[in-house]
Amino acid sequence: MANLSLETERRLSDFIFSICEGEKEVEQARINLSENRDFDPYSAFREIDRLGLGSISYLNIRDFLDKNRVSCTNQEIISMIKQYDSDSDTKLVLSEFHQLVLPSTSIVLRDLALQRGPYPRVTLDVEFLLARLLEKELSLQRRLELSRRDLALRPDFSVVSGFSQIDYPSTSFLTRDKLNDFLRRNGKIAFIEDLDALLRRVDVDGDERLSFSEFSDFLRTSEPVFSSPRKSPERSSPQRSSSPLRRTGSPNRTSSSFVANESSIRSSYIRSSPLTVSEESEVASVFLQQINLExxxxxxxxxxxxxxxxxxxxxxxxxxxxxxxxxxxxxxxxxxxxxxxxxxxxxxxxxxxxxxxxxxxxxxxxxxxxxxxxxxxxxxxxxxxxxxxxxxxxxxxxxxxxxxxxxxxxxxxxxxxxxxxxESLRHRLARRPSFSMHEAFQAIDQDRNGYITFGEFQSLLDQHGIFATAKDVESLMDRYDKDKDGRVSYSEFLDEVTPKSPSKY
The missing domain is CATH 1.10.238.10 (EF-hand)
Known part of the structure; x- marks a missing residue:
């Protein structure tokens, strides 16, 4: 078996179990939506596809979420589209939209929803339930991405070692029994519905087991917002009929159309920061992940x-x-x-x-x-x-x-x-060569008065193309402002970003 530390093995089991729990929550949201008699998937599709182009783009979803006050990042929407985008065109057509919004565990309810409508308009109740479903899906994408990055930072972790740790005895496939044994070894009780949920999310070819490529694809972290997009070979997923558990979707396709837009935002301001571009991006990324956690x-x-x-x-x-x-x-x-x-x-x-x-x-x-x-x-x-x-x-x-x-x-x-x-984020900052916490504080403290304010947090996030609501920035202030005086001193900033555990993350 592969040589993973007990802590790394536990975190891998946490990641796998979070897939099970998250997919079950998303499935329940699909059921809640489909049980509403006023819901039909075509009318919901048209509600998001306002221009009637026959497909839903990133911007369509962004507009719908903003209308319903659902906070998320651009990258999370892209990840959600990739999860269900079977032809890698960075858009969702009606059949792909069905996989997103219709339940997998109740064929009767799925067929009933497909037989309804089309209705002339979407009711407020249906719009609310659809927004909640998307919010659950985006929340799952966010949690999984954070867990992927956390695993990637473990010094003893690799995809090969992780796969080998579960694939025992070795057959080059992860079956239900192997996944169940691995979870139980790490103190997690997985029922049939948990393993069904895991396979719905990860099993691309619908054969009721996970190959190394499926495991590897799902563990791969998303592209950083400002990095050059990685070219990914196109692959098409089999249709849902291949398995009663499988949702059509490919979880690891890369889109470059939105990255360039974010990069143009970033280059639109004049830098006066003591940090390098890379270091300042890293600080902004840490703030974004803290916002997502909250x-x-x-x-x-x-x-x-x-x-x-x-x-x-x-x-x-x-x-x-x-x-x-x-x-x-x-x-x-x-x-x-x-x-x-x-x-x-x-x-x-x-x-x-x-x-x-x-x-x-x-x-x-x-x-x-x-x-x-x-x-x-x-x-x-x-x-x-x-x-x-x-x-x-x-x-x-x-x-x-x-x-x-x-x-x-x-x-x-x-x-x-x-x-x-x-804590993993704190260690990530501390490990950067020649990175200075004092210079990071000065980069945010734009007026150099010795304190970081709400507006300065907001300004840094805006400069890096990160959409954050007022509540998001308030959550950052709450984390850093220890004495609750409405501003963050250098000592408060240092206290939050300094690693608190001696263990290597």
């Missing part, structure tokens, strides 16, 4: 906050099982294991360093509540108005229904993943 985390917090039985006191007592008035590291680990999450010691340490104000390896109720409270005030009000069930100590870990427990477990898993990736 988007996914906040979305998961909102999902669990809307569960009617969820409240902050009961979830706190779920972890503070001994009524100590705080959650210690061992309490956290013990409950996480009960929920099916086996965190490493480094992940727990990073989580406490982020949320424990006194850095005393304890989380008070107010500190712990931040793990589950969305940024939007309306959600905070909903949670503050809920009363606890105050169940007995024996029943604390089973106080919520299964759906709520699944959603709060997902929030915790995203917290650990977020801290992992954030």
């Amino acid at each position: 988007r996914d985390l906040n979305s998961a917090k909102k999902d669990v906050a809307l569960c009617s039985d969820f409240n902050l006191l009961d979830v706190f007592q779920m972890f503070d099982i001994n009524d100590a008035g705080y959650v210690g590291e061992f309490d956290l680990e013990d409950t996480l294991i009960f929920l099916g999450i086996r965190p490493s010691r480094e992940e727990v340490n990073l989580l406490y360093k982020h949320y424990s104000v006194l850095n005393n390896r304890r989380l008070t109720y107010s500190e712990f509540s931040k793990l589950f409270t969305p940024k939007e005030l309306e959600y905070s009000r909903i949670l503050s108005n809920r009363t606890a069930y105050n169940v007995s100590r024996v029943e604390r870990r089973r106080v919520f229904c299964s759906d709520t427990t699944y959603k709060l477990t997902r929030v915790l898993r995203l917290h650990l993943d977020s801290e992992n990736v954030a």
Whole structure:
């Protein structure tokens, strides 16, 4: 077997399991959309294809998402198109759009949706559900790309070693049994529907197993926004009829038409930065990934906050099982294991360093509540108005229904993943030769007053062609502005970008 470290093997299993979970969430969004009687796929296609060209381009999707206030990056839309674009023309025709929006697990519901319409217009309910489906798909693309980059930074990881680690005994194919054994070895329980979801997303030829080329293609990271596009040989995917699980799509085709546009944006301003072009792009890339992490985390917090039985006191007592008035590291680990999450010691340490104000390896109720409270005030009000069930100590870990427990477990898993990736980004900056944190601070502090403001974060992102909403920039400020005075000092900036774990990421 290949020589991967235990930590790298665990991260590879996290990546594979996140495919299973993400595809299931996207499939549920497809089902929700198709169950609406006013939905027919052709009318939805026309709603996005406003010019009636018979295909949906990157700009069409961008316009639809902006209209429905869905935040995402250009690269995420490109990745989504590539996932379903079977002929590599960087557009989605109607048959490819069907693979994006229609369910795979219910042929009856799929056929029912195809028999409807066409209707003269798309209702607001259908438009909302379609926007939520695209948001779920983009969120999955974002998480997978971050995990790919995290794996690529591991010194002992390669695609060959990763494939060999799962392909045991070696047959040059990853079957359901091998994938299931690999996940179980790393503490993850995969059911039939999980493996179905994995194959729907990755199995291009529909043969119910993964070849090395399919595995390699799906693990390959996307092109950096400002790099020269890599030429990729065209390949066509088999149609969906080849497998009841397979979604038509090719996950790894490269588009150069949008990269040039981003490059022109970048060259349109006069540089006065102490950093090189490459170094400043790296800093902007780090900010973008931190924004993406916070988007996914906040979305998961909102999902669990809307569960009617969820409240902050009961979830706190779920972890503070001994009524100590705080959650210690061992309490956290013990409950996480009960929920099916086996965190490493480094992940727990990073989580406490982020949320424990006194850095005393304890989380008070107010500190712990931040793990589950969305940024939007309306959600905070909903949670503050809920009363606890105050169940007995024996029943604390089973106080919520299964759906709520699944959603709060997902929030915790995203917290650990977020801290992992954030630390990986810190190490990535620290490893750059001759990179200076002070010069990075000066590059953002454009007026040289010793502080980074909201506007200066926004300006740097704009200069690099990164679309970020006001909430996105606020999430950056929240991460860096430790004393919450509305600006980021050099010491606060240094504290966030300096690696916190001695382990090599």
